[in-house]
Amino acid sequence: MAHDATAHHDDHDHKPHGFVNRWLYATNHKDIGTMYLVFSLVMFFLGGLMAMVIRAELMYPGLQLVEPEFFNQMTTMHALVMIFGAVMPAFVGLANWMVPLMVGAPDMALPRMNNWSFWIMPFAFTVLLLPLALKVFFGIGGGGPAGGWTLYPPLSLQGGDNVAFTIFAVHMMGISSIMGAINIIATILNMRAPGMDLLKMPVFVWSWLITAFLLIAVMPVLAGAVTMLLTDKFFGTTFFSATGGGDPVMFQHIFWFFGHPEVYIMILPAFGVVSEIIPTFARKPLFGYQAMVYAIASIAFLSFIVWAHHMFTVGMPLGGELFFMYATMLIAVPTGIKVFNWVFTMWKGSMTFETPMLFALGFVILFTIGGFSGLMLAIVPADFQYHDTYFVVAHFHYVLVTGAVFSIMAATYYWLPKWTGRMYNESLGNWHFWLSTIFVNLLFFPQHFLGLAGMPRRIPDYNVAFADWNFVSSIGGFGFGLSQLLFAYIVWDCARNKSLAKATDQVWEGARGLEWTVSSPAPYHSFVTPPVIDDSKLAHGDVSH
Amino acid sequence: MQDFPRRRRMGETMKRIGTMMTRLAFAASALAFSLPGFAAVDRWKLNMTPGVTEVSQQVYDIHMIILWICIVIGVLVFGAMGYAIFKFRKSKGAVAEKWSHNDKAEVVLTVVPVLILIAMAWPATKVLVNMADTRDAEMTIEITGYQWKWGYRYVDSGVRFISSLERNSDDTRQLGSGMDPNGVKNYLLDVDRPLVIPADTKVRFVITAGDVIHAWWVPKLGWKQDAIPGIINDQWTLVKEPGIYRGQCAELCGKDHGFMPIVVEVKPKAEFAQWLAAQQAPAAAPAEGATPDTAEPAAADAAPTQG
Numbered sequence: 001m002a003h004d005a006t007a008h009h010d011d012h013d014h015k016p017h018g019f020v021n022r023w024l025y026a027t028n029h030k031d032i033g034t035m036y037l038v039f040s041l042v043m044f045f046l047g048g049l050m051a052m053v054i055r056a057e058l059m060y061p062g063l064q065l066v067e068p069e070f071f072n073q074m075t076t077m078h079a080l081v082m083i084f085g086a087v088m089p090a091f092v093g094l095a096n097w098m099v100p101l102m103v104g105a106p107d108m109a110l111p112r113m114n115n116w117s118f119w120i121m122p123f124a125f126t127v128l129l130l131p132l133a134l135k136v137f138f139g140i141g142g143g144g145p146a147g148g149w150t151l152y153p154p155l156s157l158q159g160g161d162n163v164a165f166t167i168f169a170v171h172m173m174g175i176s177s178i179m180g181a182i183n184i185i186a187t188i189l190n191m192r193a194p195g196m197d198l199l200k201m202p203v204f205v206w207s208w209l210i211t212a213f214l215l216i217a218v219m220p221v222l223a224g225a226v227t228m229l230l231t232d233k234f235f236g237t238t239f240f241s242a243t244g245g246g247d248p249v250m251f252q253h254i255f256w257f258f259g260h261p262e263v264y265i266m267i268l269p270a271f272g273v274v275s276e277i278i279p280t281f282a283r284k285p286l287f288g289y290q291a292m293v294y295a296i297a298s299i300a301f302l303s304f305i306v307w308a309h310h311m312f313t314v315g316m317p318l319g320g321e322l323f324f325m326y327a328t329m330l331i332a333v334p335t336g337i338k339v340f341n342w343v344f345t346m347w348k349g350s351m352t353f354e355t356p357m358l359f360a361l362g363f364v365i366l367f368t369i370g371g372f373s374g375l376m377l378a379i380v381p382a383d384f385q386y387h388d389t390y391f392v393v394a395h396f397h398y399v400l401v402t403g404a405v406f407s408i409m410a411a412t413y414y415w416l417p418k419w420t421g422r423m424y425n426e427s428l429g430n431w432h433f434w435l436s437t438i439f440v441n442l443l444f445f446p447q448h449f450l451g452l453a454g455m456p457r458r459i460p461d462y463n464v465a466f467a468d469w470n471f472v473s474s475i476g477g478f479g480f481g482l483s484q485l486l487f488a489y490i491v492w493d494c495a496r497n498k499s500l501a502k503a504t505d506q507v508w509e510g511a512r513g514l515e516w517t518v519s520s521p522a523p524y525h526s527f528v529t530p531p532v533i534d535d536s537k538l539a540h541g542d543v544s545h
Numbered sequence: 546m547q548d549f550p551r552r553r554r555m556g557e558t559m560k561r562i563g564t565m566m567t568r569l570a571f572a573a574s575a576l577a578f579s580l581p582g583f584a585a586v587d588r589w590k591l592n593m594t595p596g597v598t599e600v601s602q603q604v605y606d607i608h609m610i611i612l613w614i615c616i617v618i619g620v621l622v623f624g625a626m627g628y629a630i631f632k633f634r635k636s637k638g639a640v641a642e643k644w645s646h647n648d649k650a651e652v653v654l655t656v657v658p659v660l661i662l663i664a665m666a667w668p669a670t671k672v673l674v675n676m677a678d679t680r681d682a683e684m685t686i687e688i689t690g691y692q693w694k695w696g697y698r699y700v701d702s703g704v705r706f707i708s709s710l711e712r713n714s715d716d717t718r719q720l721g722s723g724m725d726p727n728g729v730k731n732y733l734l735d736v737d738r739p740l741v742i743p744a745d746t747k748v749r750f751v752i753t754a755g756d757v758i759h760a761w762w763v764p765k766l767g768w769k770q771d772a773i774p775g776i777i778n779d780q781w782t783l784v785k786e787p788g789i790y791r792g793q794c795a796e797l798c799g800k801d802h803g804f805m806p807i808v809v810e811v812k813p814k815a816e817f818a819q820w821l822a823a824q825q826a827p828a829a830a831p832a833e834g835a836t837p838d839t840a841e842p843a844a845a846d847a848a849p850t851q852g
Contacts, residue, residue, distance in 0.1 A: 061726040063722075068803065072799075155757040242776065248773055287646070288646060314773065314778075321673060325673075332658060333658050336655075337655060343625050348639075349639070350640055380669065381669055382669070384769055456794070459793075510641075
């Protein structure tokens with residue numbers, strides 16, 4: 001089991017012994033955090049494998065490898081696995097590990113619920129993946145859902161029994177997310193060490209506090225939408241069928257009322273991570289701490305009033321199109337503030353470029369490129385051309401892969417020495433960054449061109465005019481996929497290789513904050529007595545002037 | 546509307562700059578692919594088409610305006626960042642300063658983006674208002690999306706037919722067909738019966754679907770519109786130049802979503818009138834599948850698969 005990566009620390013913290021006691025009955029925030037992160041990495045490779053199938057089929061015009069129906073299952077499952085299995089659990093894992101350490105709490109507020117939040121996930125994904133696995137490995141049934149991760153009816157209802165599997169799995173993930181979010185809010189609001197005022201908290205903690213409220217607000221909305229799909233499919237209701245007085249567009253409104261905040265659930269913690277890393281390696285306090293916090297809050301608020309920008313072509317009235325265009329454009333303001341503040345943080349700092357910093361800098365540039373294309377997509381008349389093309393695919397992969405995923409990798413390198421007590425192999429980390437960055441741009445940048453040239457998304461085959469950029473993109477895809485094996489190796493090596501250099505408690509010269517005051521590796525039980533908060537040593541939340 | 550020529554000039558300039566950069570950046574690849582076999586297809590295409598209508602030109606112009614604004618902002622921000630990365634590095638002996646605030650900078654960097662956004666929203670709103678105006682159309686065509694073909698009905702004359710992927714493409718695209726897509730003309734972008742519309746005429750489309758959601762998209766017309774069962778959307782176009790313009794379904798609609806292209810043939814008004822008359826004559830084209838509205842509406846309307 002990859003889990004026992006942290007099972008053999010040479011400390012004496014009375015860890016429970018045996019798999020069942022240590023992991024199945026886990027209540028320790030660090031163990032649960034580790035399980036979330038390992039689960040996320042497994043799902044990242046599984047979703048990545050599906051992406052490789054997609055890119056292999058799209059490498060040349062004509063169908064070479066898979067039937068269109070299976071191709072659609074790949075695009076659908078790739079999205080569901082990456083969103084719900086890789087990105088979200090990774091951030092929850094980071095929160096589990098780091099939030100108690102960053103606010104000076106001994107553990108999460110609700111440790112047994114924490115256990116349940118995690119252990120629902122493997123079962124949810126078993127249910128989600130079962131129809132596809134049965135088809136691929138045993139030839140049973142019709143395979144997984146193929147109607148896109150957005151599950152738009154009537155198409156999604158044309159699926160067979162996999163509809164029920166998908167919806168049940170989504171319900172389970174939703175329960176897990178809501179419990180995780182409650183736990184994080186309870187921890188942050190109740191368990192902070194004396195003197196850790198809200199406006200002294202690290203920005204990562206702030207970003208998660210706000211994200212957790214988004215989760216609680218929108219996961220029930222998704223649950224409602226998919227339950228209505230379920231009854232439409234199996235119990236004869238017609239919520240989304242015009243023939244029975246329902247409306248297919250209504251599903252899209254409800255879905256995206258969940259879906260847009262969901263997008264920010266995957267990016268706000270990334271903002272938090274980057275806001276920790278850049279000041280550390282610039283050796284200078286975060287510029288405009290309060291503005292950063294308010295910007296995250298503003299983005300969270302705006303996320304609730306922009307949902308229909310995913311639906312500009314459904315035929316909304318002019319007034320609706322204009323409202324959602326203006327509201328969406330407004331998001332550029334707080335997002336711009338964040339980017340400017342990161343640059344100001346670097347300005348007149350004293351920078352070094354260890355792997356976490358490289359990924360954080362890569363994040364700032366590449367996420368911003370995704371932000372630019374997002375701004376372009378907000379312009380309704382232009383969106384009439386961009387919508388549902390590879391331009392959109394390029395956009396959301398820039399914000400999710402070079403945005404969210406890059407920040408998760410930055411966070412992993414940043415806190416890995418604290419988790420394992422050893423320094424990872426820095427030169428391999430550098431290799432991983434440069435290979436990932438080069439290939440990911442080769443993978444996704446040409447997709448802007450494809451979309452503008454007229455290639456729709458979610459198609460398994462295309463006109464030969466699109467062949468060359470698709471070939472380039474596929475090469476980038478394979479390269480990016482292979483580069484991630486290096487990431488897995490570096491993490492495994494750091495967890496297991498005893499010959500690596502021991503990490504100091506502070507790990508990074510410019511690191512500030514409570515998590516760096518405990519030993520490396522972090523003891524199994526930390527902050528059993530609350531730490532004394534020394535304002536000058538606080539993370540980057542110095543707001544005394 | 547009035548200042549359209551001015552914006553066109555602006556777009557023209559940008560287009561020229563864009564084309565220049567494209568040529569520079571891809572001179573090498575252009576050389577590599579200037580072999581005779583590649584001459585027919587516009588490969589390595591980078592940008593949106595300006596299209597063939599006033600609306601598509603406006604959409605293109607606004608796209609270019611925003612693109613260039615983004616590029617300028619990007620150059621400034623990434624330039625500042627790049628400067629910081631090279632100038633303020635520890636290895637060069639940089640010592641970190643302590644400040645973490647600058648109220649003036651924060652206000653400026655909030656207000657300036659708002660002004661830029663207003664400058665973007667203004668022309669976008671004007672184009673959108675123009676696009677939404679489907680009044681005074683001279684003819685109406687009903688478009689119905691089916692899995693996986695398009696139904697067209699000329700509402701005024703009752704002419705209707707189904708348009709689906711042309712056979713050569715369909716054979717080639719089968720898994721393991723062993724046929725080379727490069728050898729098929731307009732691979733996946735050709736149909737058995739194109740939609741024919743008159744040039745120089747404001748044509749209104751009413752768009753719906755018979756089974757699942759589709760989207761009707763011809764890039765050169767400048768827009769796409771979802772075709773949704775139970776809902777009727779409308780859009781319009783006015784093409785000046787006769788020609789053949791191609792597009793595809795743009796909303797995932799099942800396994801053959803990638804294989805329901807759209808071809809619009811724009812004929813001069815007189816030729817169009819002749820064509821329409823030929824379709825209306827009951828015996829003229831039964832073999833091609835065209836049936837007058839009165840003959841067999843139910844049969845032609847039936848969705849080919851389950852809903």
